[in-house]
Amino acid sequence: MKNIHKRFGGVVALRGVDFTVGDNEVIGLIGDNGAGKSTLQKILSGLYPPTEGEIFVKGEKIDPNNYSVRQAHEMGIETVFQEKALGQKQALWRNIFLGRQPTTKFGYLDVEEAKSETDRIMKQFLGFTGEGVSPDSTVSTLSGGERQGIAIGRAMYFEADLIILDEPTNALSVKEIGKVLDFIREVKRQGKSCVYISHTIAHIYEVSDRFVILDKGKVADRREKGELTEQELIDELTHHATRPETEERSP
Amino acid sequence: MNVIERIKTYNTQLGLTFIGLLVLILFMVTAPGTFLRGRIYSSFLSITPFIGIAGLGLTLVLVSGEIDLSFTAVMGFAGYVFAVTMGFTGSIILGILAGLASGAVVGMLNGMLVTLIGIPSIVVTLGMQFLIRGATNIIAAGQATTLTQLAGTPIHSLLVGEIGGVVPAQSIWFLVLAVLVWSLLFRHKFGDHILFSGDNPETAEMMGISVTRTKIIVFMIFGALAAFSGILDSFRLRTWWPTMGQGYLMTTMAAVFIGGTSMFGGEGTVYGTFLGAFIIGSLEAGIVAAGLSGFWTRFIYGILILIAVTIHTLLRRQS
Numbered sequence: 001m002k003n004i005h006k007r008f009g010g011v012v013a014l015r016g017v018d019f020t021v022g023d024n025e026v027i028g029l030i031g032d033n034g035a036g037k038s039t040l041q042k043i044l045s046g047l048y049p050p051t052e053g054e055i056f057v058k059g060e061k062i063d064p065n066n067y068s069v070r071q072a073h074e075m076g077i078e079t080v081f082q083e084k085a086l087g088q089k090q091a092l093w094r095n096i097f098l099g100r101q102p103t104t105k106f107g108y109l110d111v112e113e114a115k116s117e118t119d120r121i122m123k124q125f126l127g128f129t130g131e132g133v134s135p136d137s138t139v140s141t142l143s144g145g146e147r148q149g150i151a152i153g154r155a156m157y158f159e160a161d162l163i164i165l166d167e168p169t170n171a172l173s174v175k176e177i178g179k180v181l182d183f184i185r186e187v188k189r190q191g192k193s194c195v196y197i198s199h200t201i202a203h204i205y206e207v208s209d210r211f212v213i214l215d216k217g218k219v220a221d222r223r224e225k226g227e228l229t230e231q232e233l234i235d236e237l238t239h240h241a242t243r244p245e246t247e248e249r250s251p
Numbered sequence: 252m253n254v255i256e257r258i259k260t261y262n263t264q265l266g267l268t269f270i271g272l273l274v275l276i277l278f279m280v281t282a283p284g285t286f287l288r289g290r291i292y293s294s295f296l297s298i299t300p301f302i303g304i305a306g307l308g309l310t311l312v313l314v315s316g317e318i319d320l321s322f323t324a325v326m327g328f329a330g331y332v333f334a335v336t337m338g339f340t341g342s343i344i345l346g347i348l349a350g351l352a353s354g355a356v357v358g359m360l361n362g363m364l365v366t367l368i369g370i371p372s373i374v375v376t377l378g379m380q381f382l383i384r385g386a387t388n389i390i391a392a393g394q395a396t397t398l399t400q401l402a403g404t405p406i407h408s409l410l411v412g413e414i415g416g417v418v419p420a421q422s423i424w425f426l427v428l429a430v431l432v433w434s435l436l437f438r439h440k441f442g443d444h445i446l447f448s449g450d451n452p453e454t455a456e457m458m459g460i461s462v463t464r465t466k467i468i469v470f471m472i473f474g475a476l477a478a479f480s481g482i483l484d485s486f487r488l489r490t491w492w493p494t495m496g497q498g499y500l501m502t503t504m505a506a507v508f509i510g511g512t513s514m515f516g517g518e519g520t521v522y523g524t525f526l527g528a529f530i531i532g533s534l535e536a537g538i539v540a541a542g543l544s545g546f547w548t549r550f551i552y553g554i555l556i557l558i559a560v561t562i563h564t565l566l567r568r569q570s
Contacts (some may be wrong), residue, residue, distance in 0.1 A: 099458035
């Protein structure tokens with residue numbers, strides 16, 4: 001993504017962001033609330049177009065007015081949103097295949113196929129043992145980490161090359177966080193890329209290869225994991241986040 | 252799935268079947284003279300489909316996370332469009348098609364006002380209910396239309412005739428539509444769109460589903476179903492009345508909620524609505540036959556609704 005700008009009416013969310021994700025790379029996208037992380041992620045996943053700027057996917061330039069969630073899926077970009085990723089009252093198999101259901105004639109669902117594939121995804125990608133959870137279980141019966149797992153498993157199953165995770169560990173217990181980080185390592189092991197968006201540095205540091213720090217709609221810094229320790233990364237984020245707003249506005 | 256899991260999955264349905272049987276047994280005990288003979292059941296089967304067919308549409312709308320109060324007026328309006336078109340063209344088929352289309356158009360208007368303008372559906376459809384009922388009365392000048400030409404036509408027997416002199420054809424239509432609505436909601440791609448639009452519209456949009464389009468289509472389906480119910484009623488009575496459909500609002504909603512469909516969207520039961528319609532439909536006639544005065548009907552509706560909805564809510568919380 002090159003020189004991305006996004007304005008909502010008079011509010012400027014992004015002012016000239018360059019952002020690149022390489023092959024088989026986990027990028028930690030860090031920033032305080034309101035830094036522009038979510039806006040950048042929504043542009044990348046096709047939810048809305050940038051006001052200005054260019055997007056390239058696998059070297060191919062994207063027409064921003066023609067870019068949509070569906071098109072992003074087709075080009076191998078999948079986003080996993082916390083809370084928003086799954087329908088709580090629906091069975092797992094409906095969630096996995098929503099929008100891409102296997103169908104027979106006249107758009108009728110191939111329920112057998114959907115259930116058996118869901119079972120395979122749960123066991124193969126996610127290591128669910130089958131205890132207490134089946135493709136017929138509703139999402140509301142799963143733990144927070146398991147829910148993230150289902151959403152990540154869905155993305156992997158549909159051959160996403162780039163999986164975007166927005167605050168995947170928010171409000172999870174320590175044990176559940178461990179599960180989610182394992183899912184992210186699995187994404188990398190399968191040769192895919194990941195953008196991990198969060199302001200919880202400890203988790204992001206553990207699994208990312210590179211860090212991009214956003215601040216007030218701009219890229220404040222880019223770092224390789226080898227260059228700094230977790231504490232240095234935290235200090236840097238704190239430094240940007242606590243810088244007074246006025247500095248940004250002065251000419 | 253083992254037996255216990257199966258029972259858990261279907262406990263709402265089992266509970267409802269139990270309530271239905273209980274009501275029936277109660278009637279059989281209190282008025283055996285009436286309830287051990289077949290005639291009263293023919294009578295149930297001839298009346299309940301009008302509540303039931305509208306209830307199927309209401310179930311879809313509730314699952315999509317909305318509500319529609321305008322359907323009683325749509326029943327009357329579509330009946331009128333049917334009668335006038337038929338009078339004008341001389342064709343029953345064209346009359347039926349025009350009637351169904353008029354219901355779908357009102358549904359589309361409802362859906363567009365709800366999704367595109369963003370007015371809560373309870374408000375939109377309340378307004379639409381008055382508007383459509385009022386407009387129908389203005390155009391018809393409050394006059395009934397006799398439809399005696401329907402008598403003896405093959406379509407009349409097909410829609411509301413009595414099969415073997417016992418089973419009213421409209422009950423078969425209700426059954427067929429219930430199966431169709433069930434398979435649409437739970438076995439068709441579009442059903443997934445309805446379920447997720449009602450459960451979590453953001454999820455649906457994230458996965459590339461247009462919640463706006465889904466909801467408009469659902470309102471249109473309900474409009475067409477309400478219209479069909481109105482047309483059937485015109486066939487049954489061989490007269491169109493300006494008040495047609497009035498009085499169905501509360502009973503239809505009662506049938507759907509007794510059935511176990513939630514107000515909160517994202518889940519619902521077609522089987523429940525099917526059974527709920529028969530429970531509600533049997534009460535009125537049943538209570539009178541059991542020797543109680545008509546005043547009791549509403550009181551017993553109330554008890555039944557509150558008990559059923561309490562049970563459904565508790566069961567849902569447990570799972």
